[in-house]
Amino acid sequence: MGATAGQSTVDPMARRWTAGRRRRARAGALAFLLVAAGAATTTGAGASGAAGTGGDSSASDTTLPARAPANGNAAPPAPTTEAAGAARAAGAARVAGAARVARAAGRGWHGPVVTHPAQPEIDYPRGEVCPFPTHAEFPAVDMVQKTWTDDAGNPVFALVSGPLVMDATNLDTGKTIRRDLSGTGTMSYPEPGSTTHVLSGGDWGVGLHTGDSPVHNKWLVSRGFMSVKFTEKANAGTTRELLALEGRYENLCNTLAK
Numbered sequence: 001m002g003a004t005a006g007q008s009t010v011d012p013m014a015r016r017w018t019a020g021r022r023r024r025a026r027a028g029a030l031a032f033l034l035v036a037a038g039a040a041t042t043t044g045a046g047a048s049g050a051a052g053t054g055g056d057s058s059a060s061d062t063t064l065p066a067r068a069p070a071n072g073n074a075a076p077p078a079p080t081t082e083a084a085g086a087a088r089a090a091g092a093a094r095v096a097g098a099a100r101v102a103r104a105a106g107r108g109w110h111g112p113v114v115t116h117p118a119q120p121e122i123d124y125p126r127g128e129v130c131p132f133p134t135h136a137e138f139p140a141v142d143m144v145q146k147t148w149t150d151d152a153g154n155p156v157f158a159l160v161s162g163p164l165v166m167d168a169t170n171l172d173t174g175k176t177i178r179r180d181l182s183g184t185g186t187m188s189y190p191e192p193g194s195t196t197h198v199l200s201g202g203d204w205g206v207g208l209h210t211g212d213s214p215v216h217n218k219w220l221v222s223r224g225f226m227s228v229k230f231t232e233k234a235n236a237g238t239t240r241e242l243l244a245l246e247g248r249y250e251n252l253c254n255t256l257a258k
Contacts, residue, residue: 109156112146119143119164122207129207129219130253133171140165154192160185166205168219170256177255179221181205195232198243200225205252208240215242219252 122136143162150156161184169176185201199206205221206228220226224247232238 108151109148111148115145115147117143117145117160124207128209129217130256132257134168134219134256135171136166136168138164138166150192152193154189156189156192158187160187168252168256175256177252179205181221196229198227198229200227206240208242212240217253220245221250221252223248223250
């Protein structure tokens, strides 16, 4: 879920998000489906996905800023292995906690309904996410999704897990990179029946488009914890709002530009 067009280094992010947004991200930290791509698809356990093993040396150990700067270039704290490990552990704990909530839920929740979601290929036009056109396909997909609903049949929570491997390509140069996005993540619906849901988890990714705010034009793969709110608007497509980004992450726009 990339860097501002023309940027060629991993975007640094300051140490903390505002307390309000942090609470929203954690309170709604229950989201993870398929590859949070452009058309509202997102990756839960993969596709930019969860608990993967395909990190990159260009990833940085930082957290989301208290306020996203206009140019997205706030100076980050010095990265440390301990900080990265702590963020990853914290993200895993949040996902595990959400799963326990789902298993224990008896307050009008029904399910789970088990499905095996597919992961469609992704195409980002030039300038939509990265400065160049990109394509992603998924040579390995074996996801399992468990979804709980309310009395009205609206989804309220989902747990997604399984293998997911992504090949991302810069269509201008032909450069292709592979990322393992396998793992587990969660999806929550803060307002059941609405067109808004929140995706959260450890190793997963999302393409942030030109029209998204406050962070946009980035193709992020998290190796710590990331939470994104998706809202589908009639005749206006889907918008994405980055709620939290902690620990190591990679901007595929930067990696593919090298």
